[in-house]
Amino acid sequence: MQKTITVLPGDGIGQEVVEAATKVLDKVAERYGHQFEYRYGDIGGTSIDKNNDPLPQETIDTCLQSDGVLLGAVGGPKWDNLKSGMRPEQGLLGIRKALGLFANLRPVTGHESLTDSSTLKKEVIEGVDLVIVRELTGGLYFGEPKERREIDGESGAVDTLAYKKSEIERIVRQAFEMAKVRRKKLTSVDKANVLETSRLWRETVDEIKGDYPEIEVEHMLVDNAAMQLIREPKQFDVVVTENTFGDILSDAASMLTGSLGMLPSASIGSKAPGLYEPVHGSAPDIAGKGIANPLATISSAAMMLKYSFGMLEEADAIDNAVAEVLRNGHRTGDLAKPGEKALSTEEMTEKVIDALK
């Protein structure tokens, strides 16, 4: 297959980890007879320096004309105090919006060999394999009115939690589709004992469930879900939830695996290409040193193969290569224990490429 990938390295270690991921993609292309053509675009602080704009129209156009987008990270102290009010993060929010990405997928995999870098007990996280599907463009973060106002004669503020049924339907269907190719269990998280939007959410899940008789569905209140994620994360396969709950639960779940340098993510829309990026930021403290952990970005590239290109076997090959490299004890600095040898970004990438052979 021939695919066009827009690559947006962004700032700091974004440049380094994205380069690692494209090398791995090249190896996959070679092994499976595909052609990946990369088009590079500017985003974030680097783009402010170059174009005086964190997200030039040209970048958006390039993304729209491609089959998938691979992003590094944006931001850094250099751009924290810009007088223009321009911020690198505007590039990230802008591109998600321009591509209409309503679903954010964050898989959490408890690699057996990494259980000692988590704060939780080995037997709790070993074998964890779940994905959080977070609604990304609606709910409390976007509802109107959103304002300061006087309430009962004193100063106050209002945010609005609103969902249209169609917005719930598309994210819920996305989650069912995902459960179909995984372990066929869906947990829908809400606060239906208190919130009207949650009651609509729950009704909608129950309606759609009829189209997926093979999927086991459960509803869970968000406070309980937070507790269960830490108590017994292995009970989850696919978790679907609204924007705010998903934001908080996905950060909590991310700690199950130990390092930020391990976590991939995907943001998906209905028409535009999906956006794939590591969960971590630009890590200014280690940028330019060639020691960043590339695995989150490499796993994000695997998600692109799976969800945007339908290349399931190729995606599995990358995931298996990453697991093998870890099993063999290879570690970048963020994972290595004191005194243990730490690999550079390039060395770690080569190990993954070797494991793909």
Ligand code: NAI
């Ligand atoms: P960060 O994720 O960049 O770094 C947090 C800590 O984790 C640092 O000590 C860093 O060295 C380490 N770390 C992160 N990724 C790593 C990797 N792949 N390998 C090894 N170590 C890694 O978060 P921080 O420091 O809060 O933010 C730094 C900048 O990144 C800020 O400008 C922030 O706004 C931006 N940021 C961007 C995000 C994005 O582009 N999606 C997400 C989070 C932060």
Ligand code: MG
């Ligand atoms: Mg967050």
